[in-house]
Amino acid sequence: MDRTSQLYISAEAIIGAITIVGNALVLVAILKNRQLQTITNCFIASLAVADLLVGIVVAPLAALSHLGLPKNFMGCVFTNSIVVAFTQVSIFNLLAVAFERFFAIKHPFAYQKHMTIKYSMLINAGVWTLGLLFGLIPMFGWNLKKLVTDDWMCNFVTVIDMEYVVYFHFFGCIIIPLLIIVAIYVYIYLIVRKQMSQIAALEIPGPNQGRSKSKFKREIKAAKSLAIVILLFGLCWIPIHVLNSLTLLCRPGSCAYPQELLLTTIVLSHANSAVNPFLYAYGNSNFKHAFERMFCKKEYWSENASTLPSSRPLPQNVSSDDCRNDQVPEDRNKVQDFKTNGTLHDDNNHRQSVNNGENDALNSSRSSSECLSPQNKKTNRHSGEVSSSDMRNTKLELFVVDQHNDNLNNIS
Known part of the structure; x- marks a missing residue:
């Protein structure tokens, strides 16, 4: 095994461990703290499960694929398709969160009336079903089996059709949802500016008005935190898909790039799943306090x-x-x-x-x-x-x- 492969597998192992620990803490915090058992955090928990599975399943399988394992063609297709599937689940989760934030800020009364934990769980079930189906399409025939030769070796580019990866997965299932998400958050920003100016102009002292303003500020803070999550998702995943697009659209040999760059973008895409728990702790005080209570217990409260x-x-x-x-x-x-x-x-x-x-x-x-x-x-x-x-x-x-x-x- 060369030095590049050793560094790549080591990086996958480290990211996998951080991802597992961080997202497991997020899920435990939500299960143990009633303050965190909110509708928005149902979607956060769903995203954390997807990230947790990236650490448990995707990172080890990516390392195996890099080593040319497994030797069976359909096994190799599954190993590489599951990476695409969890990516698809994550982007659909982020899209669902964006719509949930939009609904909460644009129509707060209807949100309180209709949006429940049970309803959010049904949405998450649909997100997972759709994401897994889209990600596992190569298992149903859209693959490169017809190009298998005697010297075939398991690798992402030798089993997954780049037309599927670029046209269907990247353009259709990542770029379009990300553009929709950005449009939603821009619209939320405009709504926030308008409503905050109205609140400032019509502010009347009173307990009810104070509670409404405080609740609205919490909704804004949640939207900001989730916008950062989405921004980092784009920054982490777009580079690998840009390289995949070059592989498909350029003539052979005209857009060559070093293997080290490809492996770096793969590690970067998996690192996104390790970063999200730290974003929750940084942007949400309830998560931060829940983490502190888990680690400090009685000492935290007495202090x-x-x-x-x-x-x-x-x-x-x-x-x-x-x-x-x-x-x-x-x-x-x-x-x-x-x-x-x-x-x-x-x-x-x-x-x-x-x-x-x-x-x-x-x-x-x-x-x-x-x-x-x-x-x-x-x-x-x-x-x-x-x-x-x-x-x-x-x-x-x-x-x-x-x-x-x-x-x-x-x-x-």
Whole structure:
């Protein structure tokens, strides 16, 4: 085996491993986190499955084909057709995502009414069926079997008809869908500019308006992230198809290119499947947090909980000076010591704990818990009012309050 083949097979192995790990993490994140179980992410999961199979199946088979394996003609056709099939599934997935984003931004109310997880899964089933059928067409006869000679050796160009690759696959099933996708995202951009200007002109303060604007911004961010995915797909896959087009359209010998260039474009096309998970993590905060939770687990939440700002107003009997940023961490530590040592107090009757020597920690922790939580229960009961920010508690606040109430119940 020459040095070029060794480098090529090594690159395929590395890309295959990265692709498997990255896309497996994407799928696990979607399965384990309800926040990620959205309609858009159904299409992302479908694309991740296609990318995962590129790492598991396509990269090893491409290396085998480069070595002239398998020796059987139809086996060689299948080995090389499956590469085309998963490419076709990926581009159809991207097309489906583009239409889904267009529908969500152009017709948000109809989208909420008609677009469901079940419906998106049916679309994905159609995408996979169509992509696999188009990609495996050489298995049904559109191949180069009639040109097989005694010295035949398994290779992509010796079994797959370049007319199929260029005219049907590249021009018909990649270029046209990519042009449609680009047109959709240009139209989405124009819609976004128009609607954002309308929102700015007619902006009326109010909770409903704020929620609508926030949701619209999330839709825009999702569209931007997916546009980057599509752009990189084009950049990674077009070079190999340009070389295939030169092979078909140029006269023999007039458009020769080195084998190293061909192998580089093949590796680049497979690398696209390894890059997508990093794009999801970079462009989607929910994916980023899901990945952090998978790797950091409890350490992630304990580390970030100490920096979570309170969204609730301060109670009337606590001044803003008592809740300075430099005091809160210290008070939180006292709260932890306070709970660990079994010291409890009641907001209503101010019961002392069984450990009379913990009065200082008690007072400090009570001040800290009031900084972290809103008006005490007594104030809320008398006023009968619940602030809208009460519905947006941080995880730390809920933990402190729930633990405090459980301790009070145990004392009672």
